[in-house]
Amino acid sequence: MERWTVIIILADFKLPPQRLNGDETKAVWFDFMGTCLDWxxxxxxxxxxxxxxxxxxxxxxxxxxxxxxxxxxxxxxxxxxxxxxxxxxxxxxxxxxxxxxxxxxxxxxxxxxxxxxWHHQRAWNDVQEAVEKLKRDRNWEVFVHANGSTRLQLDLVKSAGLRFDMLFSSELLGHYKPAPEAYEKTMKLLNYGPEECVMVAAHASDLRGAKAVGMKTVYVYRWADDIREDQEAVEKENDAYLSDMSNLDTVIAGL
Structure with a gap:
């Protein structure tokens, strides 16, 4: 009887993520309090x-x-x-x-x-549908990326009735926004490049940090935040400037 030796070679390789719907954007990061929630x-x-x-x-x-x-x-x-x-x-x-x-x-x-x-807040009226449209209609992944604790974020998604694919807190990441490490660590964990990512926030400092690492940025104006910022300057700094999230998916798709 002949004996055969079979050698299996395991190559260490990783397939790139598939593009969704032909769009360059694959994932959307949200600041939480202020941007999504009425603190x-x-x-x-x-x-x-x-x-x-x-x-x-x-x-x-x-x-x-x-x-x-x-x-x-x-x-x-x-x-x-x-x-x-x-x-x-x-x-x-x-x-x-x-x-x-x-x-x-x-x-x-x-x-x-x-x-x-701070652990119990309602979502702004335009947020839930905006987030769901990104997931349902665009098939993009959506994440919370906010300074704070993981326990805080878990409590807030429950009280606000929102659904995200992942919650990233400064406590979890070990870095506060707008430090570049905060954004770079989330992208590394998710295997995304900055050109595939969009940051949505009502805080200009968050978006400056995101833009510094190559992410696209969308500013959403909320009257209770950025009370010291020059809104005309903020509008010029970002890829999009919105008064609410009602057409957020369309705006991001056009970036």
Whole structure:
């Protein structure tokens, strides 16, 4: 009886992802809070009952900006990613301390309720259908890419009733946006090149970071965010500038 020796050679190769519908774009990244979610209503509603009604919106907007400023300083100093709730509590403590006229309204319990409110937000009215159209009609993958914690993002997709293919948090990635490493790591994990990716955000800084690594960018204006940005300049910086997400899929397809 003849004996045969069979040698199997395993080659280490990887097939490139197939193009979807002939489009160059394959995946869309979304910033979450502000861009997709109405954080403002949640925070205004969670303020202490005795807090003056006329000052609630102003407080929420300024606290939000204080958070951005705090994080920007952390990034500048090269400090590691910090738990979102801890950061918000630190910023709230500092922010309230600077306002002695309202400091007495913020007990430890009141502060805890405010920080917890970030975990429960409604989606803006135009978001759910926009995301579903990207998935259903364009067959693109959609991701959340946002500073914050994974637990925060899990809570928010539940409270907002949104569906994404993956949630990328700064906690998970180990980098804050707009650091280039934050975008590059997500693309590497998903095996995409920047020319195949679009970043959608209501924050100009997020999009500047995305554009710096070669991603296409779509700015969606939300009145409660980017309160210090020159919107005319922001419009010129990005591949598209929208007042809402009602025709987001068509705009991205045309980039």
């Amino acid at each position: 403002h209503s949640s925070i205004v509603g969670a303020l202490p009952p005795a807090f003056p009604e006329s000052d609630r919106s102003k407080f929420a907007l300024e606290w939000r900006q204080a958070y951005f400023d705090y994080n920007a300083e952390r990034i500048k100093q090269g400090r590691p990613v910090e738990d979102f709730d801890l950061t918000q509590l630190r910023v709230l403590d500092l922010f309230v301390e600077e306002q002695p006229e309202i400091k007495h309204l913020f007990s430890a319990e009141a502060k805890e309720r405010l920080v917890a409110a």
